[in-house]
Amino acid sequence: MADKVLMKGNEAIAEAAIIAGCRHYFGYPITPQTEIAAYMAKKMPKIGGVFLQAESEIAAINMVYGVASAGKRVMTSSSSPGVSLKGEGLSYLAGADLPSLIVNVQRGGPGLGGIQPSQSDYFQATRGGGHGDYHMIVLAPASVQEMAELTIKGFELADTYRMTSMILADGTMGQMMEPVALDLKVNPAPEKPWATTGTKLQREHNIINSLSLIPEELEKFNFDRYERYKIVEEKETMYEEYMMEDADICVTAFGIAARVSKNAVDEARKRGIKAGMIRPITLWPFPVAPFAKAADKVKEFISVELSMGQMIEDVKLATSCKRPVTLCNRAGGMIPDPEQVLRAIEAAAKNGGVR
Amino acid sequence: MSTTKFLFSGFGGQGILFAGKFIAYKGLTDGKQVSWLPSYGPEMRGGTASCSVIVSDSAVGSPIVSKPDVLVAMNLPSLDRFEDAVEPGGIIFADSTLIERKVKRTDVTVYYVPATRLASENGLGNLANMIIIGKVLKVLDDFGDDSVAAALKKVISAKHADMMDINAKAMRLGAEYQE
Amino acid sequence: MVVFEKPHALTDVPMHYCPGCLHGIVHRLVAEVIDELGIEGKTIGIAPVGCSVMAYNYFNCDMIEAAHGRAPAVATGVKRADPENHIVFTYQGDGDLASIGMAETVHAAARNENITVIFINNAIYGMTGGQMAPTSLPGQVTQTSPYGRDPKLCGYPVRVCEMLSELEGPEYLERVTVADVKNVRNAKKAIKKAFQNQIDGKGFSLIEVVSTCPTNWGMTPQKAIDWLKENMLAYYPLGVYKDRSAAKEEAK
Numbered sequence: 001m002a003d004k005v006l007m008k009g010n011e012a013i014a015e016a017a018i019i020a021g022c023r024h025y026f027g028y029p030i031t032p033q034t035e036i037a038a039y040m041a042k043k044m045p046k047i048g049g050v051f052l053q054a055e056s057e058i059a060a061i062n063m064v065y066g067v068a069s070a071g072k073r074v075m076t077s078s079s080s081p082g083v084s085l086k087g088e089g090l091s092y093l094a095g096a097d098l099p100s101l102i103v104n105v106q107r108g109g110p111g112l113g114g115i116q117p118s119q120s121d122y123f124q125a126t127r128g129g130g131h132g133d134y135h136m137i138v139l140a141p142a143s144v145q146e147m148a149e150l151t152i153k154g155f156e157l158a159d160t161y162r163m164t165s166m167i168l169a170d171g172t173m174g175q176m177m178e179p180v181a182l183d184l185k186v187n188p189a190p191e192k193p194w195a196t197t198g199t200k201l202q203r204e205h206n207i208i209n210s211l212s213l214i215p216e217e218l219e220k221f222n223f224d225r226y227e228r229y230k231i232v233e234e235k236e237t238m239y240e241e242y243m244m245e246d247a248d249i250c251v252t253a254f255g256i257a258a259r260v261s262k263n264a265v266d267e268a269r270k271r272g273i274k275a276g277m278i279r280p281i282t283l284w285p286f287p288v289a290p291f292a293k294a295a296d297k298v299k300e301f302i303s304v305e306l307s308m309g310q311m312i313e314d315v316k317l318a319t320s321c322k323r324p325v326t327l328c329n330r331a332g333g334m335i336p337d338p339e340q341v342l343r344a345i346e347a348a349a350k351n352g353g354v355r
Numbered sequence: 356m357s358t359t360k361f362l363f364s365g366f367g368g369q370g371i372l373f374a375g376k377f378i379a380y381k382g383l384t385d386g387k388q389v390s391w392l393p394s395y396g397p398e399m400r401g402g403t404a405s406c407s408v409i410v411s412d413s414a415v416g417s418p419i420v421s422k423p424d425v426l427v428a429m430n431l432p433s434l435d436r437f438e439d440a441v442e443p444g445g446i447i448f449a450d451s452t453l454i455e456r457k458v459k460r461t462d463v464t465v466y467y468v469p470a471t472r473l474a475s476e477n478g479l480g481n482l483a484n485m486i487i488i489g490k491v492l493k494v495l496d497d498f499g500d501d502s503v504a505a506a507l508k509k510v511i512s513a514k515h516a517d518m519m520d521i522n523a524k525a526m527r528l529g530a531e532y533q534e
Numbered sequence: 535m536v537v538f539e540k541p542h543a544l545t546d547v548p549m550h551y552c553p554g555c556l557h558g559i560v561h562r563l564v565a566e567v568i569d570e571l572g573i574e575g576k577t578i579g580i581a582p583v584g585c586s587v588m589a590y591n592y593f594n595c596d597m598i599e600a601a602h603g604r605a606p607a608v609a610t611g612v613k614r615a616d617p618e619n620h621i622v623f624t625y626q627g628d629g630d631l632a633s634i635g636m637a638e639t640v641h642a643a644a645r646n647e648n649i650t651v652i653f654i655n656n657a658i659y660g661m662t663g664g665q666m667a668p669t670s671l672p673g674q675v676t677q678t679s680p681y682g683r684d685p686k687l688c689g690y691p692v693r694v695c696e697m698l699s700e701l702e703g704p705e706y707l708e709r710v711t712v713a714d715v716k717n718v719r720n721a722k723k724a725i726k727k728a729f730q731n732q733i734d735g736k737g738f739s740l741i742e743v744v745s746t747c748p749t750n751w752g753m754t755p756q757k758a759i760d761w762l763k764e765n766m767l768a769y770y771p772l773g774v775y776k777d778r779s780a781a782k783e784e785a786k
Contacts, residue, residue, distance in 0.1 A: 006379055006391065006509070024614065032395055043714045049615045054607065055641035062604035062638070066611020070578070070620070074611070092601045115395070176418045177376070177391040179383050196612070198576040198595035198620060205545075207590045209599040256417075263416035337421050 004179035009147040010035035012180050013103055016151035017075050024067040024074040025050035026060040031115045032171040034106035036077040041217045061089030068098035069208040071195025077103035081119050090131030092211040095210025099158035103167040105174035108333035116333025117171030122310035125168045126284040132150050133222050135229055138283040140254040144178035155189045161232055172256040182299050238281035239290055247276025249348045250294050252315055253304035254280050261304045264341035273349045290317035300348040301325040304341055357412040360420040361366035364405035364437055365429025370484035375406035379480025381506035382410035390418035403432055427487055448487055468532055498530050541565035541589035543574045547591045554748040554755025557586055559712045567726045577621040578612050580605040584627035585660040603635020609649045621732055623650040629659045632668040632692050646703040646737035650728045656745040665748030668692045671769055695742050695775040706731050706739035707775040713759050744770050
């Protein structure tokens with residue numbers, strides 16, 4: 001294994017993108033993800049790649065649309081308010097079935113909000129982010145190593161399913177440094193016969209498009225797209241279970257909230273409470289199976305979130321509301337500490353799942 | 356102790372983040388699990404800067420240090436803000452050039468190091484941070500010339516390799532300092 | 535003997551444009567230029583949102599449909615994906631280019647992005663049924679300026695070529711019209727130059743084509759042409775607004 005290097009999460013994403021063969025990055029400055037742009041600005045010119053600071057997030061996502069149309073691996077990154085601006089582009093990317101990677105290093109909202117970490121764009125990410133019926137593959141790293149690994153995975157999944165992959169991180173994940181091993185394997189991009197790279201007068205013209213004025217036709221596109229999504233749900237769901245074998249209390253959290261919760265689970269175990277954790281790694285597709293399984297065994301679920309409670313809805317759906325699901329949260333840039341989660345676990349243990 | 360949680364705090368420009376990075380790199384070169392998390396945003400620009408560093412024998416859970424085992428306070432606002440957060444039995448290192456008051460807590464060990472004064476007296480410019488780090492490592496019984504040099508090599512880019520010796524010198528000065 | 539043929543760069547798909555609409559002429563000019571320069575196989579066109587939204591069906595080269603106003607940003611991406619082998623043009627109307635997409639237009643020009651922009655200015659939103667455009671003339675009656683465009687209320691029309699000509703970035707800016715044969719010839723010359731500039735790596739070229747909208751202007755095609763000549767050309771004078779290479783030549 002290669003030497004581990006200390007890297008910021010944001011830098012790990014940028015380096016992993018380069019490893020994945022991404023040679024086109026378009027961005028616009030916004031805290032707390034600007035290191036990605038800075039890293040790309042430094043690296044891309046040296047490896048024959050393109051870094052371009054766009055005039056807006058809207059322009060950046062449309063430049064992504066252009067490169068994706070031409071069949072190349074491409075990315076942009078932003079933070080919450082900027083991702084809202086990209087919403088239009090995300091919808092068009094989905095409508096035109098273009099693969100790309102989008103990074104959202106979340107900060108507190110709504111509006112201009114703050115710049116401290118948040119997970120309050122969960123709905124926006126898992127429900128698509130723009131108008132129309134569509135999904136993105138949403139990946140939630142919980143370590144700097146995963147920031148790198150899921151970036152590569154994101155490019156691969158995007159190409160395989162002709163979808164947008166989103167890395168849904170937060171300010172903590174972006175700013176923290178941890179050791180990373182960068183000897184990462186990459187599946188090269190597949191052939192993209194649909195790409196608009198010039199006909200060379202050898203084939204019919206390709207059209208990248210999301211417009212269809214005939215509703216029957218547009219309906220079919222939607223149905224077909226959701227058939228593809230079904231395959232993604234079946235094959236690409238990722239999660240981590242921690243001490244779930246005999247758990248009475250199931251904590252669930254992603255990203256930084258999962259890191260905090262792990263400490264609390266450990267402490268609860270020391271105190272004789274059988275706590276465990278399910279950490280979704282793909283937020284869409286949401287890992288329904290482990291929750292459905294746990295719903296038959298555990299007394300209570302606790303959703304730990306840096307939001308007013310968004311993932312909790314998916315937990316309730318996944319568990320068919322068989323057991324109580326409570327929220328343990330902070331918002332607006334605050335992060336729950338392990339003690340808060342521990343108190344929630346203790347309360348759940350005491351109540352025995354009766355709410 | 357299998358896990359040590361550090362909190363470094365001071366003015367922006369005192370090399371707080373760098374000091375934290377050094378400790379993280381040192382942990383890494385010593386084969387430990389580490390995390391480093393800075394405060395970020397406008398407070399980086401001249402206000403209070405702080406960073407959390409965790410060095411552990413096992414995987415690091417939350418990278419956020421709200422109750423440090425070791426607090427390095429390089430200015431008064433930092434001590435005011437974090438003194439109460441230190442774990443009972445923890446250690447506080449204070450730059451006594453800039454912090455005139457004493458630590459109120461009685462359940463922690465305190466080391467006063469006039470790091471800023473030592474730096475200027477010894478021609479070490481703005482390396483008060485590394486002087487205090489030298490003391491930290493000494494107290495934690497973790498000061499080895501080889502591992503310090505190895506970590507310095509990681510944290511100082513090749514472009515600034517000429518800074519290696521002066522950093523090592525600052526750390527030795529701190530390590531040898533007696534109140 | 536000259537045999538009149540359809541350019542190869544146009545498909546056989548029947549166009550949906552209204553009777554008397556000039557889009558067909560401009561499409562043809564673009565296609566003729568693509569044929570004459572022998573670049574169809576490497577050309578990628580970007581269609582806008584507006585009446586020419588379905589231009590992707592009419593050109594034989596690879597085509598991309600962009601979000602409203604974003605064509606220059608999309609074109610930037612396509613061009614930079616393979617600058618050596620991609621010839622990229624956008625085809626945009628006035629609402630698309632000068633209203634919602636103004637930022638993308640200005641910044642692509644400022645970057646001297648090596649693309650070709652064909653800009654149809656007919657002073658109205660056609661596809662949505664005749665609303666006021668950023669280029670609608672003072673006093674012009676539209677669905678959303680039913681009492682005539684009142685500059686006190688909604689400001690003055692934007693002269694895109696003049697505005698962009700103040701930028702250091704762009705290589706070539708020309709305003710033409712296709713209101714008569716002589717001007718059609720001239721328009722083609724300008725469009726050809728705009729593509730040639732890209733081939734030569736000179737950078738951003740924008741050709742503004744002053745055009746009509748008989749349907750939404752509520753006029754016969756002939757009356758619309760007359761109105762264009764009397765009113766549009768007075769506010770939007772034809773001519774070259776920037777030609778950096780020519781200026782450099784002169785300076786020598």
